[in-house]
Amino acid sequence: PFPNHSSFELGEWYIEAGSQLSLASLQNLVELAQRPGFSEQVSQANWPKIFNSLGGDGDVLSDPTGDANGDWIDEAGWKQTPVSIPVPIGGLAEARVVGTLFHRSIVSILREKISNSPDAELFHFDPFEVHWQPDLESPPQRVYSELYNSDAFMKAHRELQDSPQPAGCHLPRVVVGLMFWSDGTHVSAFSSEKLWPLYMCFGNESKYRRCKTASELCHHVAYFDELSADFKDYIARRNKGKMPADPFMAHCRMEMFHAQWHILQDDELLDAMENGVVIMCQDGKERRFYIRIFTYSADYPEKVLIATIKQRGDCPCPRCLVKKTELDQLGTPEDMLRREQTMRRDNEVRRVTVSKAREKIMPSDGKGVVVGNRDVQALLQPQSLQAVMNSFSVRTAAADPQFDIFSAVVIDQMHEFELGVWKELFLHLMRILAASVTGEALVNEFDRRFRLVPIFGRGIRRFSTNVSQIKRKAARDYEDLLQCCMPVFEALLPNTGYGQAMISLIAICARWHALAKLRMHTDDTLQMLEEATTELGSQFRSFVRDVCEHIATRELPAEAAEREEREKRQAEKKAAAVSEKATKKARKTVKMNISRVKFHFLGDYVKTIRRFGTTDLYSTELGELMHRSPKRWYRRSSKRNPRKEVVRHERRVARIRKLRNELRSRNKVDPKIVEEQKLGAKAADIHHFIGTNQNTPVSLNSFRVPSPDCSTFVPNLQKHLLPRVVPHTERQHLERVTAEGLEFIRPELGPVQLDWSSVYPKGWRIFSHKIIRIKYTTYDVRRREDVIHIGSDVCNVMIANPAYADDQTLPPYRYARVLGIYHADVSYTGEVFPGVRCLQPTRLEFVWVRWYIINQPKDDMVPLESVSFPPVDSPESTAFLHPNTILRAAHLIPRFHKGRVYEDGQGRSHMARDAYDWNEYYVNQFVDRDMFMRYQMGMAVGH
Ligand SMILES: [Zn+2]
Incomplete structure (x- = not known):
């Protein structure tokens, strides 16, 4: 759509820069403007028209084949599809449209990747194992790193090669490993507006490239919708003005999530799983690609949705049937055995149970019971299931019998450890300091010491003036705290016994964290992680028993303030009358609690790394990194229909990149690249x-x-x-x-x-x-x-x-x-x-x-x-x-x-x-x- 080269470059600059222009982008602009002929060329361009055509307009958006004017041969466009769920109301199921899903076709993203992307040569068609032999005497060890080195991928590859060829087809068959991330996010700290994107990466590509250019190797697949406010009103109207109960709303929310995934797992995708899809590759050969889903990363509340289980139920783990009371047994032999024996499986028994429960809620005779009914719960409770059809079970598992959604819901180091177990422990250590006789002085000394911790390259940044204040810390901050806090805690607490126990517990946490986050594992380091897990479990239990039980810990002032704020808000919501109760000033007693599902999850790390590769592959950190773009795009939108504008902007960015790549291949040698290459080569081989x-x-x-x-x-x-x-x-x-x-x-x-x-x-x-x-x-x-x-x-x-x-x-x-x-x-x-x-x-x-x-x-x-x-x-x-x-x-x-x-x-x-x-x-x-x-x-x- 651009009339000339300069306009293209200015357009590219505008789109990449987002709404908040940085100094670097300003300098880019100045450089552009100094090109000969720049101002004449740019002034000829019709900007609104160009951007409209880049992002597609409203009608084109619903047309998957791309723009009407034919400028784009790009099938990977966005669609919007209404989401309909069966609402259990009045004793039967009432189909109702509850929202819109913005999404792209997964198969067309794959086609685009294989046939058009400039880096397709770095796409691994065949998985392989990596072994390492440190010296001639020692036996070779298995190395765990990428998804295409993992057991899961190897197994899928072997099974595919062993299966009979489709009749009349002799093309090489390739497994395409999909990895998903989804995470609802507030677009800014001060807004209640939420975006809920779904991202997808190909496990056939190296993670090291992914973390460098996440935006190009990670694909925006969908923007989920949530139950709108009118849904509640509608239910209330049908219910004689009564607001719907929580279990009912939880049910509908889950139902809606799976309805959207049902749309995403379209027939085209299922066919690509079952029969493969033939694509002409850039090396001039045709191959048959079989799609397999490997991992789905999300934080715990979304994991619950994905696995269709009950949050805070009796069996809160999406991977096994551990009981609530056994969550603190991390690392004991019985615990490790239990994980194996009670592993969740998406089998016939489970499906039948869910169907029976649904039959009770939404029978055809109109005599359905409420979602929270006791008979229904009696059916579902043993496994903490929900009466919702799991779309993965209905769709993907039907096309790929090896697929089991419960094992795809992988561990998540960032939410489970850095922002989970370690954060909890850190807060509790703060409470222990505060509970000491000289509490205030100790906390003061603690903050002073942290201020004196030296920085270290990109790893450790300067600590804030008051570390003990728990204000909006990110996972990275908690990681830095863990890595540096042993010397800070040394000889701080007057009771040396307790002080010692603290330090040994921090030490094992630091060790476990370092091992769990390794980007490359061998059999030996996995063995170390296994031992560290056992020790971590037992140290935590003895810490709770020998230390925490003897110290009367209370909420930190900041925690108390936060809770009061929350209670006040709730009280205001309910009625002004109870606000009296919420304003009591006392700080509540808090005990260290390790009977938590996040603590339990730490026992699954070794197994998951063996199966899928190291934790950085599927860490939710990638999702957080990806969030930057939609957040930036949102700020530029008019906020009337944010998701629609965001997806349109996503297309603009993608199309501008594509044009740039075409330009690059046309001009063959881009001077900027050559320069970078030179620098890179110069940098890599020298010692210093x-x-x-x-x-x-x-x-x-x-x-x-x-x-x-x-x-x-x-x-x-x-x-x-x-x-x-x-x-x-x-x-x-x-x-x-x-x-x-x-x-x-x-x-x-x-x-x-x-x-x-x-x-x-x-x-x-x-x-x-x-x-x-x-x-x-x-x-x-x-x-x-x-x-x-x-x-x-x-x-x-x-x-x-x-x-x-x-x-x-x-x-x-x-x-x-x-x-x-x-x-x-x-x-x-x-x-x-x-x-x-x-x-x-x-x-x-x-x-x-x-x-x-x-x-x-x-x-x-x-x-x-x-x-x-x-x-x-x-x-x-x-x-x-x-x-x-x-x-x-x-x-x-x-x-x-x-x-x-x-x-x-x-x-x-x-x-x-x-x-x-x-x-x-x-x-x-x-x-x-x-x-x-x-x-x-x-x-x-x-x-
Ligand atoms: Zn479990």
Whole structure:
């Protein structure tokens, strides 16, 4: 629809930028405007018409074949379909339209993906297992990572290949693995307007690409509708003005959800499951694609809807029939066995039970009973079922007999642990602090310590001033709290026994969390997770029994305020008369409760990872990430029919991308891409990067000051550089370090002495840098970097301890603080051997560090290494390092209760920056998954 190239680019800019323009988008605009001919071209464009044609208009929206004007050959458009459910009223079922579903055809999304998407070559047609053999002696291990490496996918693939070919068809058959996410979301913090999108990804594509460009690999499939306000009015009218009861509304809501999924699982999709769909691939070959649903991620209330079970029923788990009273038994042998034996199955028995219950509610003779009727409940209660036909059971399971909705409803680390079990525990620990005699002072100290926790790259951000205030924290915030709170809690509580119990519980939580979130698992790490789960369960139970029972904990002030607010709102809703009761000020007693379904879920992790792959594949975090787009689009809509405008905007974005891709393939070489590629290639293979500029020269004469570390700076530097500066060709034989320098032997000349004082940096100066980027390979075999910045929080590094190779009881790493990053052009001015000099300077990079020493033996229960600085004047205090020896940045958190070295903040050495030193630090091995795996020796594939 665009008249010319500039208009297209301006349109693309407008759509991608959303309603809130960032600085970057502004700069983009300025760049665009400077193109020759830009303003003339753009002024010719008819913008309203262009955007209308990009997004389709109202009539076209209901027409699945796309725009009427024929500009688009795009079948993946949006449809709107009325949603009708049987309402059990007046003793029988009354069909009623209760809303509209906005949706796209799943099969057409697949067609579009295979035949048109620019990255189709990265779509895996065949699944495969990955094995890892660390060395020749050890047996190979299975590696769990992607869905297309998983048991579930392999099984589906084998079953498909073993099944008979359709008559007359010899095409290769491919399993397409679908993964769904759905999550109702408020469009903004201050609005009651909700959007309820359904997203879909293909498990045949790598998760690593998905998290980078989620918006292109994750597809918007539907926007669900909810029961509207008029529905309640309608029921009330039919019920002589009486408002409908809660069980009735819950029933209708679930009925409506499955009615919408019924629409999504259309005949076309079922046919693609049963008989496959033939698509011409971009390599010019035809293949027959069979759709399989693998996972469906949602938080607990939506899981209940998907599995058609009763929320807070006697059997609240969507995967097994665990009783409410057994939820706290996580990790016991009986518990693990029970999960297997009472696994929910979508079998004939279940379907018949539900049908019978429905027959009672909505019989054809008009003598139906109410939804909450006792006879009906007696039927459903043993499995906490609901009298709703599960659309997955009716549709997908009919086309693919292997499919079982209960096993597709997967675990969800973010809601279950970070925002579930761990959040609960954290709040309770706050309550325990507050319940102490000196409660207020403790909470104050707690907040102060958290403010002092250093940041760490992208992993740990600065903590808010008052961590103990529980205001709208996201999963990420709770994750940061878990990773850093052990040193903060140390020696905080006056009762050391309780304090100790707290720390061991946090330690196992941190360990479990690190393991559960690994992006790459092996059989060994899964074994570790299994053991951690058992320990987590038993530690939680003993914590509740031995600690929580003895402390009278109350609501936190913020919690009490929130509850009062809630009660007030409810009271206002009901009647003004009861508001008297809601305004009592006392904070209620709260006990730690682990009889919760989220706690129970933690026992399903190992099994699910074995089956579908690691938790990041199906984490609801992806859904949250995806939500950004519809929320942004919503803000730009006129709010009259938000869903319609949002889906139209979704099309605009998709179509603009498609045009861009076409342009790219037309122009073949996009200069921007080439540049990025160059940068990427440059970044990936090197070990580290230090700038090359010479803006900050440092004269070595400036170190001639009498200060403990300065006097040794130059000689130490020369000693460090000596072996690096003499060309290797000249040093053919074993060398020996002597007091003067280096001695080595040339067979024809005998021993040769090299003197360190002859090492000469050109101009007697070195060049200082602020930043060094350390590149490394992570445990899951990706390239990452840590940016070390002098004088900031991120200036600590870890180095392999050379002695560890011989003695594995020693600590594996050494730690140091980087004081300076330098390069210099260095030459050796003495004779390399009699009569020969090589004065050509070499560019050498080096970092100057202050060592930490590891404190042994450990004197406490915190399972982290503790380190300290040796005195600044001791000769081993500082050293020079080759940047290649640095493994990663390290995250060190002060041992707060041990205090600072100089309480007055007056250090002894300006160079060593020791004024704010603490007496001891903890090395935080939980700071990220890669760091955690560095302490699990021999377990990480990438290390
Ligand atoms: Zn269960």
